[in-house]
Amino acid sequence: MLAPDQAPVPRAMIEITRVAKTYRTKDGDVPSLRPIDLSIADGEFVVVVGPSGCGKTTLLRMIAGLMAPSEGRIRVGDRVVMKPHSDVGIVFQSALLLPWRTVLANVMMPVEVKRLPRAEYLPRAEALLSMAGLAGFESKHPWQLSGGMQQRVAICRALVHDPKILLMDEPFGALDAMTRERMNAELQRIQLETKKTAFLITHSIPEAVFLADRIVVLSERPGSIAAIYEVPIPRPRKLDVLGSPEFVRLTQTIRAHFKALID
């Protein structure tokens, strides 16, 4: 596609090349992801949607270096991913906060693990918490917080060491619709303010359209890329775009992919 003599394009932040995954289990091989190619630019917000079991989490875990692909390779920054690397912060489906740590100590965990200078990162952790609307909760324990607040703490923890990339696996799946919309707005603000590259998995198509620069639709297991949509609505978006014609049209187009699966 690109002419060789073209001016140097900015290299992608994440480059996924022919990556496939087959789980080897006692009962035989489980092909989970067919070879896929995807490149994600620096600062881009990519959202992945797809039917349950199509390999979304698998893809995220491979990008994080928690698991090796069966085929192909993943490059993050200018390194090929072989093991967990410091350029990512991950938010899992559940908040996964440590109950014996306070909110602040939970957010500081990556700093401790990586032995970064505490004095330098402590103000940063506090700033992140207040940005997430959690000022005053620093010394509380996770179980004294609501589900939505816990998930916000998890997002702060993923950002504290200032990774280039934010990986999120259905981070708001357990939240009610209203909290979820508010969290979406907050996530968008945080991502734009910190200029992170974001990779988010969701089952909610409106969430995908609201947040994404690009939406990747995966097909059923073993997943492959069924379509990629650019979201033409300029960011930052307000929550009222949820009713706009462009928004509705795009959600319907994406929903059609899954309708076809059901019929």
Add this chain to the structure above:
Amino acid sequence: MRGLQMIVGAPWLKPLIFLVLLIVLWDFTIRIFHIPPYQVPAPVDVMVTLWQEWPRLLSEAVPTTIATVYGFLLSAAFGIPVAMLIASSRTVESYVYPLLVFSQSIPKVAIAPLFVVWFGFGMLPKVLAAFLLGFFPVVVSAVQGFKSVEPELLDLARSMEASRLQIFRMVSLPYAMPAIFSGLKVSITLAVVGAVVGEFVGSNSGIGYVLQRSIGNFELPTMFAALVVLAMIGVILFWILDLIERLVIPWHASQRQDLLVAA
């Protein structure tokens, strides 16, 4: 009215009320069925003996308590590391765990005399007997605790590039703490039994020795008084351990209520 309710609601009072009830029942049973005092002494006789022999019983309780505590400390000091090894390596588990379970089927009461043969009369055989009885519950609970760590939490730590030692210190060990403590609580009560068994077979001091001699002489009130002292040793040690647990893992669910009140 409220004051009365508070006294009745006090947590230490309920088992006491129950105990008094049991003692009354004991007294009635003896009277109704005319059980002779050389089979079961009356509660009053036991209490009188307890009162009269208190100084002697107390001084005999000292070696028993010391043997129990040493045996218990040994089971914790060996049990927890052994559990760590078993939980961290499949190989170690497959070699060691079945043997450990097998060894539990050997009645320790039967091998206690062997300790006397090896180590003579004195502290050591008692401590070893207490250790033998206390060891297994610590291992079983701790293994279960280490193994029940959520795999996602381990992934989270791995994604921060945590070393094995860091994962153990920051995630696995605190996560296993509640299970370890429940094992320790079983262990300390069994260690009391172990110490007494040790005194049965080879000692001329301690509550176990008093028990054995009073049975031999048909001094049933003394024997029952010794049992009461023994139970008190168990309860007090258990209670101390409970207190330590509250200090070490104040975040644990079973203790949260207090913390909430304190906060």
